[in-house]
Amino acid sequence: MKSFELYDATTVEEAVGLLDQHGPTSKVVAGGTDLVTGIMKDWVQGPGMPYPDVLIDLTTISEINRIAVEDGALRIGAATPLADIAESAEVQAGWPVLSSAAHSVASPLIRNFGTLGGNLNQRPRCWFLRGEHFPCYKKGGDFCFAVTGNNRMHAIIGGELCYIVHPSDTAVALLALGAATTIAGPAGRREVAFDEYFVGPREDVLRENILQHNEVMVDVKVPQPAAGARMAWIKLKDRQVYDFALTSVAVVASVENGVWQDGRIVLGGVAPTPWRATMVEQALAGKDVQSAVRSASALIRNEARPLSLNAYKVDIAIGLTERAVLQAMAA
Ligand SMILES: Cc1cc2nc3c(=O)[nH]c(=O)nc-3n(C[C@H](O)[C@H](O)[C@H](O)COP(=O)(O)OP(=O)(O)OC[C@H]3O[C@@H](n4cnc5c(N)ncnc54)[C@H](O)[C@@H]3O)c2cc1C
Numbered sequence: 001m002k003s004f005e006l007y008d009a010t011t012v013e014e015a016v017g018l019l020d021q022h023g024p025t026s027k028v029v030a031g032g033t034d035l036v037t038g039i040m041k042d043w044v045q046g047p048g049m050p051y052p053d054v055l056i057d058l059t060t061i062s063e064i065n066r067i068a069v070e071d072g073a074l075r076i077g078a079a080t081p082l083a084d085i086a087e088s089a090e091v092q093a094g095w096p097v098l099s100s101a102a103h104s105v106a107s108p109l110i111r112n113f114g115t116l117g118g119n120l121n122q123r124p125r126c127w128f129l130r131g132e133h134f135p136c137y138k139k140g141g142d143f144c145f146a147v148t149g150n151n152r153m154h155a156i157i158g159g160e161l162c163y164i165v166h167p168s169d170t171a172v173a174l175l176a177l178g179a180a181t182t183i184a185g186p187a188g189r190r191e192v193a194f195d196e197y198f199v200g201p202r203e204d205v206l207r208e209n210i211l212q213h214n215e216v217m218v219d220v221k222v223p224q225p226a227a228g229a230r231m232a233w234i235k236l237k238d239r240q241v242y243d244f245a246l247t248s249v250a251v252v253a254s255v256e257n258g259v260w261q262d263g264r265i266v267l268g269g270v271a272p273t274p275w276r277a278t279m280v281e282q283a284l285a286g287k288d289v290q291s292a293v294r295s296a297s298a299l300i301r302n303e304a305r306p307l308s309l310n311a312y313k314v315d316i317a318i319g320l321t322e323r324a325v326l327q328a329m330a331a
């Protein structure tokens with residue numbers, strides 16, 4: 001690993017100023033479990049992915065390490081460790097789909113260091129991206145090695161040029177909860193719904209979200225769920241020890257007398273962004289969930305465009321969606 005300068009920011013505004021001052025080769029760092037021990041250790045770089053030479057530590061900013069319930073909504077600072085979110089009694093009681101998703105990330109050690117902001121803004125895990133010798137589109141090159149190479153773990157939906165799957169577990173739960181994030185930049189702060197946050201390769205193959213180089217994620221706001229809302233989280237992994245999701249599903253729904261009123265179903269591990277299964281939601285609307293869920297979940301097949309080695313994921317996505325909806329009903 002090359003040497004780098006490290007700054008301990010004490011306010012969000014100071015971090016934004018340092019990013020602005022040092023330009024595109026500066027980056028914020030929180031737990032460092034992806035940036036330092038992954039991207040930088042493995043020399044992941046290219047014309048579209050410059051190697052960082054200045055790091056700005058966010059864990060020294062107390063404002064963004066907290067969990068609070070304000071007017072019924074949950075607010076979590078971006079530098080809050082995942083372990084604190086998984087273990088928070090308030091999150092477990094009011095937003096169990098989020099505490100379960102946070103708990104399912106990696107290992108206890110990584111959850112102790114890894115933060116919410118780092119989890120949401122981590123770079124993808126495609127093995128060609130992480131390999132030093134593959135100058136693919138996402139690094140600013142002119143080829144996607146997943147098209148002809150081993151694409152077993154790649155996207156079945158929404159790929160184009162690049163077939164990454166979004167790696168963050170908490171992103172899936174937060175999209176299902178209709179959450180939003182506060183972003184700080186040189187012009188001040190703004191709130192962006194996660195519906196608008198993630199960016200797929202069709203929009204810009206070099207990025208996974210709208211965050212500009214000189215912006216920092218400050219916190220995440222999760223609205224109070226509707227009274228009696230049902231929630232479920234399921235994550236399927238290749239290995240029973242810690243691993244990224246082969247496929248995950250988060251469900252947040254309002255159901256009355258077994259009939260689906262409203263809700264969100266979001267899948268991870270299938271697309272370059274956390275993917276909302278709106279066709280399944282629409283097929284369930286106003287229906288008896290027990291009898292409609294199988295045919296509604298099967299609609300995912302119409303959206304899927306698997307690569308040579310990952311058609312198995314289509315069946316997993318359908319089966320897991322059905323199971324997660326039924327699990328939410330029983331919650
Ligand atoms: C072995 C292993 C297994 C893992 N398994 C999983 C898993 O199962 N599920 C999963 O979701 N993740 C997994 N991860 C990925 C990840 O490391 C963790 O999820 C962790 O939460 C990342 O947080 P961090 O604070 O360490 O991020 P860092 O490494 O500090 O940062 C990651 C990226 O986010 C940016 N960033 C950090 N904070 C902010 C902010 N506030 N504003 C703007 N940008 C920011 C950084 O610039 C960097 O680009 C795994 C990682 C490892 C090493």
Ligand code: SF4
Nearest residue numbers: 126128136144162163
């Ligand atoms: S899937 Fe994306 S990150 Fe992976 S090789 Fe193709 S372009 Fe690169």
